[in-house]
Amino acid sequence: MQLKPLIFALGIALSPASQAANLGEIYREALANDTQYAAARAAYQAGLEALPQARSALLPNVSADGNARYNDVRTSLPNGDTQHGNGSLNLNAVQPLYNKASSVQVQQAEEQVKIVAKQLDLAGQDLILRTARAYFDVLQAQDSIAFIRAQKAAITEELAAAKRNFEVGTATILDTQEAQARFDLAIAQEIAEENTLNIRLRALERIIGKPPAPLDTLADKTQQAALIDPIIRKLSESQAMDEWSTRAEEGNLNVAIQRYNKTIADQQIELSRAGHYPTVNAIAGYNYNKNQSLGITLADISAALVGVEFYLPIYQGGLVDSRVRQAVANQEKARQDLNTALRDATLSARQAYLNTTSTDAQVRALERAVASTKLQLESTKLGVQVGVRTSLDVLNAQQQVFAEERRLAAARYEFYLASLSLKAAVGTLSAEDLKTIDQVLRPPAAAQ
Numbered sequence: 001m002q003l004k005p006l007i008f009a010l011g012i013a014l015s016p017a018s019q020a021a022n023l024g025e026i027y028r029e030a031l032a033n034d035t036q037y038a039a040a041r042a043a044y045q046a047g048l049e050a051l052p053q054a055r056s057a058l059l060p061n062v063s064a065d066g067n068a069r070y071n072d073v074r075t076s077l078p079n080g081d082t083q084h085g086n087g088s089l090n091l092n093a094v095q096p097l098y099n100k101a102s103s104v105q106v107q108q109a110e111e112q113v114k115i116v117a118k119q120l121d122l123a124g125q126d127l128i129l130r131t132a133r134a135y136f137d138v139l140q141a142q143d144s145i146a147f148i149r150a151q152k153a154a155i156t157e158e159l160a161a162a163k164r165n166f167e168v169g170t171a172t173i174l175d176t177q178e179a180q181a182r183f184d185l186a187i188a189q190e191i192a193e194e195n196t197l198n199i200r201l202r203a204l205e206r207i208i209g210k211p212p213a214p215l216d217t218l219a220d221k222t223q224q225a226a227l228i229d230p231i232i233r234k235l236s237e238s239q240a241m242d243e244w245s246t247r248a249e250e251g252n253l254n255v256a257i258q259r260y261n262k263t264i265a266d267q268q269i270e271l272s273r274a275g276h277y278p279t280v281n282a283i284a285g286y287n288y289n290k291n292q293s294l295g296i297t298l299a300d301i302s303a304a305l306v307g308v309e310f311y312l313p314i315y316q317g318g319l320v321d322s323r324v325r326q327a328v329a330n331q332e333k334a335r336q337d338l339n340t341a342l343r344d345a346t347l348s349a350r351q352a353y354l355n356t357t358s359t360d361a362q363v364r365a366l367e368r369a370v371a372s373t374k375l376q377l378e379s380t381k382l383g384v385q386v387g388v389r390t391s392l393d394v395l396n397a398q399q400q401v402f403a404e405e406r407r408l409a410a411a412r413y414e415f416y417l418a419s420l421s422l423k424a425a426v427g428t429l430s431a432e433d434l435k436t437i438d439q440v441l442r443p444p445a446a447a448q
Contacts, residue, residue, distance in 0.1 A: 020443040021213040023135050024434045026204070030131045033209030040123030047116030054109035057102035061094045091286040097308070099281075100274035108267050115260045122253040125429045127207075132420055132434065134204040136413040139217055141197035143409040148193055151402045152186040155395065159183055162391050175391045182395050216441035218412060241353045244426060245346045251427035252345035258338040265334035269327040275320035278312040349425040355418035359411050366408035373401045 021029075031037065068087035096102060159179035166176050204212050249255060288302040313320075377397040383389030416437055423429035 019213050020216050022216040022438045022441045023132060024431070024438045026135055026208060026212060026215070027128065027131045027431060027434050029208040029210070030127055034127055034130075034207050035209075037123050037127045040120055044116045044120040047119075048113055050109040050112045050116075051106070054102070054106045057105065058096050058099065063092050065090050086289070086291045088287070088289045090288075093284045095282040097280040097282055099279045100277040101271055101279075104267050104271040104274060108264050108271070111260045111264045111267070115257055118253050118257045118260070121427075122257070125253065125424045125427075128429055128431065128434065129417075129420060129424060131207055132417060132437075134200065134207055135215060136417060137200045138197065138204055138212070138215055140410055140413055141193060141200050142215075142217070144193045144406060145190065145197060147402045147406050147409075148186055148190045151398060152183065152190065154398045155179060155183045155186055158391055158394055158398075165391075178392050179395060182399070214444060216438075217444050218409075219440045219442045241350055244349045244353050244422065247426040248345040248349035249342050252341070252348070252425060253427050255338070255341045255345050256427070258334070258341040262331075262334040262338050265327070265331040269324060269331060272320065272323040272327040275313060275316065275323065278310060280311075281309050283307050283309050345425060349422065352418055352422035352425045356415065356422050359415040359418050362411040363408065363415055366404060366411055370401070370404045370408055373397070373404050377401050 066087065066089040068085065070085045159176065162175040162179045166173055201212060284304075284306045286302070286304045288300070290300050377394070377400075380389050380393050380397040384391065384394055420429060420433055420437075423433055
């Protein structure tokens with residue numbers, strides 16, 4: 001068995017609380033080190049260049065070219081050998097005066113810049129959700145280990161009691177064997193959960209680029225209710241689900257991107273039709289030639305010109321009409337993509353809203369269930385003392401308590417994640433939302 005991964009996981013989980021990090025701190029590390037978000041930033045910077053590239057087609061274009069030659073001519077005639085040279089220099093400048101296609105391409109580039117900005121925002125929201133999910137996954141694995149260890153300790157007590165009772169003849173060997181079987185199962189579960197914790201720590205490390213510090217954990221029930229539950233519950237209760245759907249249609253980032261794509265598709269039709277339009281350019285040039293031929297020096301020639309050039313495409317074999325038809329079809333595709341994005345946004349908002357309200361209700365119900373199972377456990381222990389319950393009943397009651405506690409912890413994490421997903425669905429998720437959750441996080445020792 002390899003011990004290094006296990007030692008890594010336990011070292012992270014059990015390090016001093018003074019070194020613990022909250023969700024906001026982990027997110028800042030992710031912002032600086034996550035490779036997916038770094039790639040999105042680079043894509044954003046690259047996308048910004050679309051606009052200056054498009055504008056360049058409407059700006060002056062200046063070029064220069066020239067040449068110089070030396071000729072050494074050898075002949076069999078007396079005094080026939082000659083050496084001479086010639087050269088030229090040309091300067092040209094073109095300023096577009098009217099170019100419909102280039103003007104439309106600038107408009108498309110402006111929309112493209114808006115798209116890459118929204119794509120970066122979308123990557124930022126994705127980073128927040130991935131970081132929060134990885135963070136809470138680690139906490140949930142740590143909770144599972146803590147519950148299993150507590151269960152194992154309780155089983156150990158029952159096993160010792162079963163052995164004592166067997167020795168004095170008040171219990172059968174079956175009670176001891178059952179307790180031993182539960183204890184062995186708890187050990188196996190503990191090993192599995194420790195492996196899960198190690199895997200989830202590695203997943204968080206992938207996002208932040210280094211092994212994470214010990215993580216702050218959720219405060220107790222009372223602190224959560226006092227600090228954060230009213231805020232997030234107001235988020236889910238203040239507006240009807242249909243209102244959240246409307247907000248998603250207006251603010252969802254994927255919807256915004258598809259709206260820009262639809263605008264570009266509309267402009268593409270205009271761009272395709274521009275194939276029938278004329279182009280007009282102002283031109284200026286300067287030409288200088290120095291000539292010498294067979295030893296005879298010719299006059300140097302220089303010329304300057306200023307003018308306007310006009311070009312009108314008359315017929316291009318049906319190319320322009322074909323491009324227009326293609327653009328119209330792509331416009332319909334963009335329209336349907338926008339409709340799909342609107343439906344997806346509505347669905348995401350509804351799902352996130354329902355998940356938020358549902359997990360809130362689950363937390364409340366599971367809190368009552370935990371309290372009830374604890375009362376049941378105490379009653380079962382009392383029943384053993386009066387002879388109406390067995391140690392097996394106690395083990396079953398203990399297992400039920402720990403099972404409900406694990407479900408409650410998982411529901412709390414899902415509640416906070418659902419609230420973040422709801423904000424993402426309407427396009428308003430930001431790092432400030434993590435600060436809100438940080439209000440209910442405590443260093444591990446303080447959260448006990």
